[in-house]
Amino acid sequence: MSDLQPVKFYQTGTFTVGNRLLAPEERSVQANMQRTNSLNSGHRACQGCGEALGARYAIDAAMNATNRQLIAANATGCLEVFSTPYPETSWQIPWIHSLFGNAAAVATGLSAAMKVKGKKDVRVVAQGGDGGTTDIGFGCLSGMFERNDDVLYICYDNEAYMNTGVQRSSATPPAARTATTMPLGSEPGAPFGQGKFVPAIAMAHEIPYVATATVADLRDLEAKVTKAMSFRGARYIHILVPCPLGWGTASHDTIRMARLAKETGMFPVFEAEYGELKSALAIRRQLPVEEYLRPQKRFAHLFGKTPAVETIARIQAQADKNIRRYGLMAKEAAL
Amino acid sequence: MLKQMEGSKAVAEAVALCRPEVICAYPISPQTHIVEGLGELVKSGELKNCEYINVESEFAAMSVAIGASAGGARSYTATASQGLLFMAEAVYNASGLGLPIVMTVANRAIGAPINIWNDHSDSLSQRDCGWLQLFAETNQEALDLHIQAFKLAEELSMPVMVCMDGFILTHAYERVDMPTQAQVDQFLPPYEPRQVLDPNDPVSIGAMVGPEAFMEVRYLAHAKQMQALERIPQLGTEFKQIFGRESGGLTRSYRADDAETIVIAMGSVLGTIKDTVDAMRDAGHKIGVLGITSYRPFPIEQVRAALKSCKRFVVLEKSLAVGLGGIVATDVRMAVTGMGLKGYTVIAGLGGRAITVTSLTGIFEKAMRENLELVNFLDLDWKAVNKQLEREKQTRRSGPIAEALLRDVGAAGTRNY
Numbered sequence A: 001m002s003d004l005q006p007v008k009f010y011q012t013g014t015f016t017v018g019n020r021l022l023a024p025e026e027r028s029v030q031a032n033m034q035r036t037n038s039l040n041s042g043h044r045a046c047q048g049c050g051e052a053l054g055a056r057y058a059i060d061a062a063m064n065a066t067n068r069q070l071i072a073a074n075a076t077g078c079l080e081v082f083s084t085p086y087p088e089t090s091w092q093i094p095w096i097h098s099l100f101g102n103a104a105a106v107a108t109g110l111s112a113a114m115k116v117k118g119k120k121d122v123r124v125v126a127q128g129g130d131g132g133t134t135d136i137g138f139g140c141l142s143g144m145f146e147r148n149d150d151v152l153y154i155c156y157d158n159e160a161y162m163n164t165g166v167q168r169s170s171a172t173p174p175a176a177r178t179a180t181t182m183p184l185g186s187e188p189g190a191p192f193g194q195g196k197f198v199p200a201i202a203m204a205h206e207i208p209y210v211a212t213a214t215v216a217d218l219r220d221l222e223a224k225v226t227k228a229m230s231f232r233g234a235r236y237i238h239i240l241v242p243c244p245l246g247w248g249t250a251s252h253d254t255i256r257m258a259r260l261a262k263e264t265g266m267f268p269v270f271e272a273e274y275g276e277l278k279s280a281l282a283i284r285r286q287l288p289v290e291e292y293l294r295p296q297k298r299f300a301h302l303f304g305k306t307p308a309v310e311t312i313a314r315i316q317a318q319a320d321k322n323i324r325r326y327g328l329m330a331k332e333a334a335l
Numbered sequence B: 001m002l003k004q005m006e007g008s009k010a011v012a013e014a015v016a017l018c019r020p021e022v023i024c025a026y027p028i029s030p031q032t033h034i035v036e037g038l039g040e041l042v043k044s045g046e047l048k049n050c051e052y053i054n055v056e057s058e059f060a061a062m063s064v065a066i067g068a069s070a071g072g073a074r075s076y077t078a079t080a081s082q083g084l085l086f087m088a089e090a091v092y093n094a095s096g097l098g099l100p101i102v103m104t105v106a107n108r109a110i111g112a113p114i115n116i117w118n119d120h121s122d123s124l125s126q127r128d129c130g131w132l133q134l135f136a137e138t139n140q141e142a143l144d145l146h147i148q149a150f151k152l153a154e155e156l157s158m159p160v161m162v163c164m165d166g167f168i169l170t171h172a173y174e175r176v177d178m179p180t181q182a183q184v185d186q187f188l189p190p191y192e193p194r195q196v197l198d199p200n201d202p203v204s205i206g207a208m209v210g211p212e213a214f215m216e217v218r219y220l221a222h223a224k225q226m227q228a229l230e231r232i233p234q235l236g237t238e239f240k241q242i243f244g245r246e247s248g249g250l251t252r253s254y255r256a257d258d259a260e261t262i263v264i265a266m267g268s269v270l271g272t273i274k275d276t277v278d279a280m281r282d283a284g285h286k287i288g289v290l291g292i293t294s295y296r297p298f299p300i301e302q303v304r305a306a307l308k309s310c311k312r313f314v315v316l317e318k319s320l321a322v323g324l325g326g327i328v329a330t331d332v333r334m335a336v337t338g339m340g341l342k343g344y345t346v347i348a349g350l351g352g353r354a355i356t357v358t359s360l361t362g363i364f365e366k367a368m369r370e371n372l373e374l375v376n377f378l379d380l381d382w383k384a385v386n387k388q389l390e391r392e393k394q395t396r397r398s399g400p401i402a403e404a405l406l407r408d409v410g411a412a413g414t415r416n417y
């Protein structure tokens, strides 16, 4: 922040500072007329798609950070399908889609090719959904991490296999309704005690940089992508991207849902370097998980005639655990 | 330069002479010595300007090669058997995208039951994957085919498999003529990609294609292979001009001119077959050989021409189309459609079963007497098979098949691998 700006202005209902009030060098990448529009208009994402928003900000930030010397490898999934319906493409950058489970490995190959061709300034990003990252692509992802290949991997986590019609992935939260975890039986929705949080597993690889982000805080997302590009070696950014179709939320609520995920502690937003936690985005005013769950149709079965008080309490306990583990309350968050 | 060396080592040196820029390595017998050899050449600094990547699976090996190739680098990997199946999705993807990767397949059986020995089930399982498949008869040919493969792949912008028999070739020490770097450089120009991911000229590769253009994309892959039918013999000629020896080509005939019976096969077993045929010729039989070097594309015209004056053919293959018979034989029969020839299929050498001159002589003599079934299994232990079939008839809980058979034959095969 420049010296001239001790006062903070917040737009109503968001915590985003207005760009016009910032010095030019502090403005967002998206505010820049020279932004690349890496994922350009005309793609086929649903209205309010969090993944499209996240990808646009992330890749534009990476383009900006690399002086436009960027190549992307994309896993199969919504982002791939909605951006490249033959014979059109929304990508303004060199981009390849190979398979569902190999984006990290394709990126490794690209990065090796750039090295051997002496194009050191050309950087490589891999990107995929939660299914392509935490499930089917996990082997390739871990291999890329472990070898510390010079790749930034971005996971767009909408907490299910959306492209195939909303099936459960290992990133689907407990109790969530998906097409393969229906709200039936004694434990309606996705089971408790399953699933994995890949950012923590990425940290266990002790790679140079791991971060989480949401589409509610796009300046934070841009800053993290920019920071990631300042490292060499394997880097991982896991972005929570609400999906109106899969979550059963209004398309104008995507950013609100992402913010609620963060403000309830359901989704911890933090940064880690070489396996150590470095900082976390503080929760300003902790909200009960109910506020996050209630607007989503995938959790509607928790709020029937007799609310599933116990299940909601279990989810609250998870959020509380996240807050403790990642030090998310305002005071603690000043790590 | 003449050298006495292991087949794998020879292939490693030949690949290195082709100046690969990215090599992906994942171990599986009998391919290991090839990637080990290349690793050594990179580590020692003998092979410069090359990224050698120890990947975590064959699926990753092919995927890294895909990325590297799309990034404009000459890319190579090697595998066999289970490894080839493990990467199958990426194998199809590499050809679908038109990326000129070269891969050695050290041919090995596919489990279950797990078996490390040689047959052709692995690469033939990828018959329709869009890759070209060249089969080496000797270590010299394996070495030479790799050099030709890079050129062929890059000209067509299609990937090429060089198939060499596991252990029989990969682990055999033989004399080979190792070319010089200057010769290889003269033959193989630097890689000029048809498509490359470049920030200064951005393209999207791998878009979703629907019914409106999918057939055309697939047809173009077929058209590339049809072009290869023309190019492969020419490459053999160009190769001879620089390296001074015959190598490659689509097919090769041996003592076939006046032959009434022609034996067709691929790979190292051609050596044993030629020895058998020599002896049978000495005994006055009119028998000859047709070796198929290019399995994909399949040289229909050349096979027809080679068989035009014979009376019958025998396809001897190290592969089994379960529920049908032969894989190569099916292709040959299609090639000779309308020629009125008698044709026999002999399935031999599965899982490394030895193929002996004695057995070959026996079965070829039967063929000459028209005394063969359409599909035959060389040296099959019918006693063991019938015993197991009977056991299954008698007992519901007959147990695992392989274990029962091993007990019955009292095999040294009860060792663990």
Ligand SMILES: Cc1ncc(C[n+]2csc(CCOP(=O)(O)OP(=O)(O)O)c2C)c(N)n1
Pocket (backbone or CB within 6 Å): A051, A076, A077, A078, A079, A100, A101, A128, A129, A130, A131, A132, A133, A156, A158, A160, A161, A162, A163, A164, A169
């Ligand atoms: C090997 C393989 N298995 C399954 C599929 C089918 N498939 C394509 S996209 C997809 C879902 C993708 O989910 P995710 O990675 O979470 O991305 P999203 O669509 O949710 O953004 C699936 C299951 C496939 N293409 N390939």
Ligand code: SF4
Pocket (backbone or CB within 6 Å): A044, A045, A046, A047, A048, A049, A050, A051, A052, A078, A079, A082, A158, A162, A163, A242, A243, A244, A245, A246
């Ligand atoms: S289904 Fe969800 S992730 Fe896919 S395009 Fe629609 S909103 Fe985006």
Ligand SMILES: [Mg+2]
Pocket (backbone or CB within 6 Å): A129, A130, A131, A156, A157, A158, A159, A160, A161, A162
């Ligand atoms: Mg998803």
